[in-house]
Amino acid sequence: METVFKKPHALADVPFHYCPGCTHGIIHRLVAEVIDELGIEGKTVGVAPVGCAVFAYNYFNCDMQEAAHGRAPAVATGIKRANPENIVFTYQGDGDLAAIGTAETVHSAARSENITVIFVNNAIYGMTGGQMAPTSLVGQVTQTSPYGRKVEAQGYPIRISEMLSTLEGPSFISRCAVDSVKHINECKAAIKKAFQNQIDKKGFSLVEVLSTCPTNWGLSPVEALDWLRDNMIPHYPLGVYKDIDKEGGKDGE
Amino acid sequence: MDKVLMKGNEAIAEAAIRANCKHFFGYPITPQSEISAYMAKKMPKIGGTFMQAESEVAAINMVYGAAGAGVRVMTSSSSPGISLKAEGISYIAGADLPCVIINIVRGGPGLGGIQPAQSDYFQATKGGGHGDYRLIVLAPSSIQEIVDCTTNAFDLADKYRMPVMILGDGMIGQMMEPISFPDNVDTKEIEKPWATTGTQMKRKKNVVNSLYIDPKELEDLVVARYKKYDEIEKTEVKFETENIDDADIVLVAYGTTARIATAAMRMARAEGIKVGLIRPITLWPFPKDIIAETAKKCKCMISVEMSMGQMIEDIKIAANGACPVEFYGRTGGMVPAPAEILNKIKEVM
Ligand SMILES: Cc1ncc(C[n+]2csc(CCOP(=O)(O)OP(=O)(O)O)c2C)c(N)n1
Ligand code: SF4
Ligand SMILES: [Mg+2]
Numbered sequence: 263m264e265t266v267f268k269k270p271h272a273l274a275d276v277p278f279h280y281c282p283g284c285t286h287g288i289i290h291r292l293v294a295e296v297i298d299e300l301g302i303e304g305k306t307v308g309v310a311p312v313g314c315a316v317f318a319y320n321y322f323n324c325d326m327q328e329a330a331h332g333r334a335p336a337v338a339t340g341i342k343r344a345n346p347e348n349i350v351f352t353y354q355g356d357g358d359l360a361a362i363g364t365a366e367t368v369h370s371a372a373r374s375e376n377i378t379v380i381f382v383n384n385a386i387y388g389m390t391g392g393q394m395a396p397t398s399l400v401g402q403v404t405q406t407s408p409y410g411r412k413v414e415a416q417g418y419p420i421r422i423s424e425m426l427s428t429l430e431g432p433s434f435i436s437r438c439a440v441d442s443v444k445h446i447n448e449c450k451a452a453i454k455k456a457f458q459n460q461i462d463k464k465g466f467s468l469v470e471v472l473s474t475c476p477t478n479w480g481l482s483p484v485e486a487l488d489w490l491r492d493n494m495i496p497h498y499p500l501g502v503y504k505d506i507d508k509e510g511g512k513d514g515e
Numbered sequence: 516m517d518k519v520l521m522k523g524n525e526a527i528a529e530a531a532i533r534a535n536c537k538h539f540f541g542y543p544i545t546p547q548s549e550i551s552a553y554m555a556k557k558m559p560k561i562g563g564t565f566m567q568a569e570s571e572v573a574a575i576n577m578v579y580g581a582a583g584a585g586v587r588v589m590t591s592s593s594s595p596g597i598s599l600k601a602e603g604i605s606y607i608a609g610a611d612l613p614c615v616i617i618n619i620v621r622g623g624p625g626l627g628g629i630q631p632a633q634s635d636y637f638q639a640t641k642g643g644g645h646g647d648y649r650l651i652v653l654a655p656s657s658i659q660e661i662v663d664c665t666t667n668a669f670d671l672a673d674k675y676r677m678p679v680m681i682l683g684d685g686m687i688g689q690m691m692e693p694i695s696f697p698d699n700v701d702t703k704e705i706e707k708p709w710a711t712t713g714t715q716m717k718r719k720k721n722v723v724n725s726l727y728i729d730p731k732e733l734e735d736l737v738v739a740r741y742k743k744y745d746e747i748e749k750t751e752v753k754f755e756t757e758n759i760d761d762a763d764i765v766l767v768a769y770g771t772t773a774r775i776a777t778a779a780m781r782m783a784r785a786e787g788i789k790v791g792l793i794r795p796i797t798l799w800p801f802p803k804d805i806i807a808e809t810a811k812k813c814k815c816m817i818s819v820e821m822s823m824g825q826m827i828e829d830i831k832i833a834a835n836g837a838c839p840v841e842f843y844g845r846t847g848g849m850v851p852a853p854a855e856i857l858n859k860i861k862e863v864m
Pocket of ligand 1: 313
């Protein structure tokens with residue numbers, strides 16, 4: 263019988279701790295499939311964040327380092343500079359990457375550090391129980407914005423992909439979602455390109471993935487997918503924000 | 516071994532490179548900027564990495580990544596910057612990673628000043644970051660000793676898989692002295708089979724981590740780490756003594772202050788006052804045995820520091836009431852003069 267679906271080799275054979283219906287799991291799988299397809303597991307080093315994905319170091323079969331909250335791009339920089347032949351990726355949430363780690367994010371992008379960043383934007387602090395994130399939408403009710411995020415008090419959500427695409431450093435920046443098969447396939451292609459760019463020494467790439475947090479959004483898994491589609495995508499439009507291959511500007515080596 | 520004239524900060528950088536440290540991550544701050552400047556010049560020529568990070572926070576986390584990847588790595592800063600590195604140092608200790616951290620101390624707290632101080636003794640020897648952990652802390656008092664301490668720091672870090680700090684001050688960083696570098700650096704680089712260099716599909720994956728959700732597992736790990744610390748306290752203590760055998764009064768001082776205390780001791784001896792000196796070279800592990808022994812023989816000890824009195828607490832614990840322990844110190848970047856120390860000696864007599 264032909265095998266049509268199996269666990270990617272790069273994904274460890276252990277149960278995830280993610281809540282039912284959480285799309286962190288899908289994104290893990292996409293990263294692992296790409297590592298398999300590119301045949302790079304043996305030289306890949308991943309950096310796990312502080313956030314719901316903290317145990318990513320248990321879930322990938324490649325070498326892993328666990329970083330302090332927000333510091334994954336700095337840790338990845340250290341790994342890559344120590345052993346440039348390694349393929350180094352970070353996997354970070356929005357609190358990690360867009361709040362406490364903003365400086366590390368912006369400067370690793372500006373340096374065009376040759377690493378791949380997987381940015382899981384679920385518009386909330388999942389792990390700590392659903393506080394407002396820098397990416398929470400205006401009006402969004404969270405534990406720390408119980409009356410909805412108000413611009414007078416809490417300002418506006420950050421659009422990381424747009425912001426970083428103004429820099430010269432990044433080679434590839436794309437925003438994807440994992441709410442439908444079509445979007446999941448597009449997301450995988452973007453993740454693959456982000457790793458391929460690193461292999462080709464083109465410099466920093468980041469894939470922002472709009473993801474759900476049914477638990478802290480207070481929705482069922484299916485409702486959460488609808489909420490992502492109806493509320494997040496309009497504010498965070500999907501698409502490629504930067505691609506040096508299409509600009510004819512900065513050339514890969 | 517030709518003699519060269521070098522600033523303390525430059526000597527640290529050169530000694531690190533000779534100890535095969537090819538990765539340096541820093542952020543500018545007075546009075547240690549010569550270290551970065553030296554690294555920026557040298558590293559590209561030897562295929563190493565010099566990086567001016569976006570902050571001390573980023574720099575120490577780059578150190579974490581590189582140390583986890585198995586290379587010899589160093590960062591340097593001065594007091595306010597070390598406070599920012601404290602989180603990363605705790606993670607490095609918690610993940611059992613070797614690295615060398617330089618603190619060329621300036622007056623504090625806050626932005627403080629840029630003149631030499633020793634007011635980061637507590638921070639260096641008692642933690643600074645969160646959690647149960649130790650740093651080996653070396654306090655050289657001459658530029659030649661900086662060279663030896665730096666080489667030693669990398670070996671100790673690798674041997675015990677832990678961060679090692681060199682605690683200098685603005686004076687030792689900026690001062691120039693003729694020094695020589697050994698022709699063959701006696702440095703012991705060791706295999707690091709735990710490093711994240713990629714599995715090459717040939718071994719089980721390596722994980723660099725400090726998170727343990729199961730409290731028993733975390734307790735066991737910390738206890739094991741403390742066994743290692745006990746071993747270090749037994750084997751790695753370093754100090755020097757002068758004139759302590761017949762001394763009535765024993766000065767205890769480290770780094771720059773030890774040199775000034777030595778001058779005060781000579782002045783006192785010239786006047787017939789029996790003064791000796793204990794100079795800790797390792798601040799942790801602290802040379803408590805020699806202090807305990809000496810406290811039983813002398814009439815009084817004086818801790819001389821460029822702070823409001825921090826090391827004095829360790830001296831008191833070691834002396835354990837066997838003799839009174841007095842204090843003389845200046846702080847905020849003020850450097851004590853030998854005559855001030857001599858006055859203190861006469862006062863306690
Ligand atoms: C220095 C520090 N501050 C705060 C925390 C607590 N903390 C853990 S996870 C987290 C938020 C994570 O949110 P996000 O990055 O969006 O990831 P998610 O859980 O949503 O995937 C916070 C604030 C911490 N571990 N360390
Ligand atoms: S809290 Fe939210 S982000 Fe975290 S695992 Fe649960 S659903 Fe996923
Ligand atoms: Mg989040």
